[in-house]
Amino acid sequence: xxxxxxxxxYLFRKEGQNVTLSCEQNLxxxxxxxxxxxxxxxxxxxYYSQIVNDFxxxxxxxxxxxxxxxxxxxxxxxxxxxxxxxAFYLCASTLGGAGKAKNIQYFGAGxxxxxx
Amino acid sequence: xxxxxxxxxxxxxxxxxxxxxxxxxxTSESDYYLFxxxxxxxxxxxxxxxxxxxxxxxxxxxRFSVNFQKAAKSFSLKISDSQxxxxxxxxxxxxSASGATNKLIFGTGTLLAVxx
Numbered sequence: 001x002x003x004x005x006x007x008x009x010y011l012f013r014k015e016g017q018n019v020t021l022s023c024e025q026n027l028x029x030x031x032x033x034x035x036x037x038x039x040x041x042x043x044x045x046x047y048y049s050q051i052v053n054d055f056x057x058x059x060x061x062x063x064x065x066x067x068x069x070x071x072x073x074x075x076x077x078x079x080x081x082x083x084x085x086x087a088f089y090l091c092a093s094t095l096g097g098a099g100k101a102k103n104i105q106y107f108g109a110g111x112x113x114x115x116x
Numbered sequence: 117x118x119x120x121x122x123x124x125x126x127x128x129x130x131x132x133x134x135x136x137x138x139x140x141x142x143t144s145e146s147d148y149y150l151f152x153x154x155x156x157x158x159x160x161x162x163x164x165x166x167x168x169x170x171x172x173x174x175x176x177x178x179r180f181s182v183n184f185q186k187a188a189k190s191f192s193l194k195i196s197d198s199q200x201x202x203x204x205x206x207x208x209x210x211x212s213a214s215g216a217t218n219k220l221i222f223g224t225g226t227l228l229a230v231x232x
Contacts, residue, residue, distance in 0.1 A: 042222035045219055106163075
């Protein structure tokens with residue numbers, strides 16, 4: 001089945017530790033996105049990538065880093081610089097071609113990150 | 117910058133009844149897309165319905181329909197014959213048609229409860 005797989009489902013971070021959230025898609029989508037979801041704040045864009053080896057900061061990129069070495073993979077690292085990392089993280093992807101109506105964003109099931 | 121506002125944090129509806137969720141947005145663009153996403157307790161984001169701003173006809177998907185008022189910048193979701201499975205958080209989202217990305221801007225969500 002085609003889809004977006006996020007792992008792990010739950011993740012715990014200790015003080016000063018970097019942790020990496022995985023996002024893999026087998027939809028052959030060009031663009032991938034990371035969102036952070038906090039209670040009462042909806043989803044906010046962290047980083048996005050429209051093509052392999054290229055990515056751009058979203059609205060809340062500080063304390064996060066990403067890489068896009070393969071089309072199907074877009075891992076997110078939550079660094080120790082992110083002082084309030086507890087949140088629900090969602091990965092999404094689209095076929096590509098910005099502005100086209102057909103480019104619906106499909107989402108993974110998310111990762112819940114908590115601080116120990 | 118574009119913004120999306122959902123002024124109803126919580127709504128409740130009786131099973132088989134109809135409910136309308138409100139969404140307003142602010143933009144200076146003339147061409148864009150609007151979406152309603154559903155997030156059930158599983159936290160998986162599911163696309164419910166989308167509307168292209170250049171289309172005057174309101175979108176419908178089975179029991180879900182929208183009332184798109186472009187001049188008023190309003191995009192409400194009507195759920196007819198509500199079912200227990202409709203209970204979820206509903207997010208309204210905006211996407212520019214002319215931007216360089218498929219970035220979505222989300223509202224803060226409306227939590228819908230369905231009473232048996």
